[in-house]
Amino acid sequence: MLPNFLKCFPNAESLHIVCARCTEATSLVSPNFWDDAGPIxxxxxxxxxxxxxxFKGEANAISFLKYFVQNAQMVKNVAVVLANPQFTSYSIDTLWTVKILKFVKWASKDSSMQVYRSDDPEGGLIWSFQRGLDYAIRDPFVH
Incomplete structure (x- = not known):
């Protein structure tokens, strides 16, 4: 469903994803899911x-991130905010999973990635309600 949704916005310049809490089991996508979806x-x-x-290090999220960095030719900044371990279950291995992306061949040569850890259930300082309300800021998600 996400590939079809993204194809509806061919000129989008920013993509902001939030992994929602899910109480039901979700199915894993195949390793080739994103490649099979075709170019977006x-x-x-x-x-x-x-x-x-x-970000909790789930296989589906990792699969998307790998696809993204390997195909996004114009990306300048990737920010991954790890979920607060007090409010969700993930291990320290999640951090290493994100750092592995630094060793994947990125489509963009002029890009950077930052990894943050959320300190509260709202996503920490990077997710600021005040920044979201400030219309003088073009993109409140980017520092």
């Missing part, structure tokens, strides 16, 4: 900022 124009040639909040 916005990811390949327009998106320059990705913010991924409440």
């Amino acid at each position: 124009k916005s990811i390949v040639s327009h998106i320059n900022v990705l913010t991924f909040r409440e």
